[in-house]
């Protein structure tokens with residue numbers, strides 16, 4: 001073996017040692033954590049106050065330990081099934097619009113899914129590599145990422161830097177229905193379908209991926225109230241109601257406000273259209289293939305409506321959730337729009 005080969009072998013063995021000690025550390029951590037059955041497969045671990053899916057526990061810890069935010073970074077943060085796919089598409093199209101102007105390079109959203117364009121930290125960037133190269137984890141500049149990790153558990157560099165966070169929340173009734181049906185689809189053929197009563201009870205007790213939803217939303221809500229230049233808090237229902245004004249808020253927050261000329265040329269409406277449910281769902285790239293997490297791309301598009309919960313939840317479920325929403329959110333200033341079907345007042 002020559003000197004170069006021997007040095008390579010030494011580095012490889014060193015990396016193996018680091019990986020091994022890291023795996024041992026994680027193994028020890030897992031043994032201390034409360035555990036519950038997951039909705040799809042694998043377990044949920046109660047880690048730092050939220051239910052972390054077993055499959056992403058290691059990536060979440062790597063993300064916390066190793067990620068170094070840049071001041072120019074943008075992070076899309078969401079609770080699952082609250083509009084992640086939509087917000088990724090909107091943020092990508094708004095932030096980089098000058099790089100893909102009309103008549104120029106083909107827009108990447110025609111050939112890549114929103115989840116490929118804006119990578120999840122825990123399901124993608126850190127999934128197989130505890131320490132990825134910071135220069136290569138996002139091909140666009142400024143860097144844009146996404147996460148479901150709660151605010152309290154974000155890496156400190158995200159909070160200490162000028163990195164901006166865009167958060168989207170959705171009324172918990174529609175969110176629950178979306179997650180329940182999504183999870184059922186992804187369960188193995190030999191697994192029974194999820195009993196709605198059982199998962200609803202788990203959901204109300206906060207036991208679902210990254211739950212409880214109330215703590216998740218409230219942490220980001222409070223952060224947005226304390227520092228509106230750092231955290232933008234959006235609601236799925238507001239986007240549904242008036243996408244143009246919400247896009248303008250987003251562009252201002254990102255520091256790339258739409259110019260008068262752009263507004264006259266209809267750029268805002270164009271972005272809204274390109275990112276709309278119907279447009280995205282019809283793209284070939286979103287119909288075929290699997291996300292890196294193994295989820296079929298098409299499963300991120302179901303109905304995309306506000307108020308679909310009324311087709312699934314029983315009156316007693318609605319009553320329980322209503323009570324919980326009051327209990328958790330009253331006095332916080334955070335409210336939800338459930339469509340015209342019920343009023344929570």
Ligand code: PAP
Nearest residue numbers: 080081082083084085086178276277301302303304
């Ligand atoms: P994730 O958090 O697991 O990545 P996310 O995109 O938040 O997924 O959830 C998918 C939901 O957003 C689905 O809602 P539904 O089950 O109530 O239909 C999906 O239909 C909806 N969705 C996806 N893309 C859009 C879009 N462009 N506009 C509006 N809703 C969308």
